[in-house]
Amino acid sequence: MEIPIRCFTCGAVIGDKYEEYKSLLSQGADNVLNKLGIDRYCCRRMFISHVEIAHTITKYLK
Ligand SMILES: [Zn+2]
Numbered sequence: 001m002e003i004p005i006r007c008f009t010c011g012a013v014i015g016d017k018y019e020e021y022k023s024l025l026s027q028g029a030d031n032v033l034n035k036l037g038i039d040r041y042c043c044r045r046m047f048i049s050h051v052e053i054a055h056t057i058t059k060y061l062k
Contacts, residue, residue, distance in 0.1 A: 003050050009042035021047060 005015035017036045024032045033044050 001051055003046060007040075007043040007046050010040060012040070012043055014038065014043055014046055018047075022052075 003015055003018040005013060007014050017038065021032055021036060024035065029035070033047060038044055038047065
């Protein structure tokens with residue numbers, strides 16, 4: 001599933017960064033959102049709360 005094109009809160013375009021975000025994650029890079037220049041927390045939550053990524057994160061919850 002694709003991420004929304006724009007951030008729901010501020011309207012910044014984030015959809016174009018999603019493929020790069022996924023490929024960096026699969027390479028095991030850290031600070032991926034900083035590297036992509038996503039500074040505002042409203043935009044960051046669009047990535048870290050996305051359903052595909054949420055499955056990865058919830059694997060580590062007890
Ligand atoms: Zn935003």
